Amino acid sequence: MRYVSTRDNSKEYSFEDVFIKGLADDGGLYIPKLLKKYNTEELSELKNLNYNELSTEIINQFSSDFISKDELSSLVSKSYSTFREKEVVKMSSAGELKLLELFHGPTLAFKDVAMQFIGNLYEYYLSKNNNKINIVVATSGDTGAAAINAIKGKSNLNIFVLHPNNRISSVQRKLMTTVDEKNVFNIAIEGNFDDCQNIVKQMFSDLEFSKSINMSGVNSINWVRIIAQTVYYFYSYFKLDKETISFSVPTGNFGDVFAGYLSKKMGLPIDKLIVATNENDILHRAISKGDYVSREVKETLSPSMDIQLASNFERLIYYINNSDSEKTTEIMKKVKQNSYQIEKNNLDIIHKDFLSESCNEQETLEIIKKNYEENNIILDPHTAVGVGAAKKLSFNDCVVLATAHPCKFPDATNNAINKHEKLPDELQHVLDKKENFQVLKNNTDDVKNFVKSKI
């Protein structure tokens, strides 16, 4: 498969460019030149595959000029052997709603599904290329832990993770900072997630710097993350065995829900995708009213969604503008000036596939309480936002993506129901192990100097 950039689709790229570079040199995001679309017959052939087989089939559509199907298959099996569920993900219910539990990986959030695979894909790449790679990534809480777990101890790879100081849950932080490996570096930035993400972007766009350290990224715009995430949309559709399916997706950077949209473009009969946000509701305002203007980031109970600049939204903008990269470039200029209002005709196109809702803090706590009382389950605050959005839209027949294990957010659940879930036994040790991280100012040069001093 060949790829193009959302900002200039006259130039083609390989899977290797897409995977290792992450972002195109013109600042755009990579997108397939032509997408494989499954017809009904092909879909029914995928129906009875187990999770690993399905992953291999789907990912292979995108990566066959980089890795053979056999090698991919063994890499997928290795990646998902670290999960506590044999079938990687699990379907359960919350009353009438279905939950798709995506948090059975090593760091208890859906980010593991893509990241375990990516860690092994780097290893595969480095086994064929005599290179050293430095991964730099910003996290709103869960990406960092998942990336560290996937990369720790691997040779010729270092990982630097920037998290917003004091703005993630202590369990989230400890899952990153207690990992004692020579190739893992944690940095706490005095700022919010968008600040962390900006620093990483600036480091990437300083080509002299980023080339000199062979910098690579695993942030949510990484295309490989997106394709690995499409697999569970297909998997849950086959499990549910209905004609069409809708999903409610707790959303921050628009990565996970974009994977749903991509699945639909690949032929999966998805009816609606609900974009569920917390009080950082730019995507809800954008999808309901066209107002894509960011405001101050608020700290909420669901910190992994405390984001105002949803990087992956650019991919949707590209698609709804008929893959017109000039138009996308123009719109992204307006986004940069924080003045983009989505045109009425484009909004109509968006509404064919998407709905949106937002839940405030009080509502999130009430949803956790109600589900505990009525269904005897403890929802993590992100999943609670997904459940709340589906309820507000009266979408009772839909699948909510359960994106994190409730034990990762004990303060939120204690607040709602005076209870918290315990960490799985194999992770108990992170609670009292020594933490290691460097606090740095919200300043790109400071971070660059720190990275240089460590490699």
Ligand SMILES: *Cc1c(COP(=O)(O)O)cnc(C)c1O
């Ligand atoms: C990252 C994250 C989200 C948001 O996912 P995006 O792909 O950024 O939209 C939601 N819930 C949890 C628990 C997360 O870690």
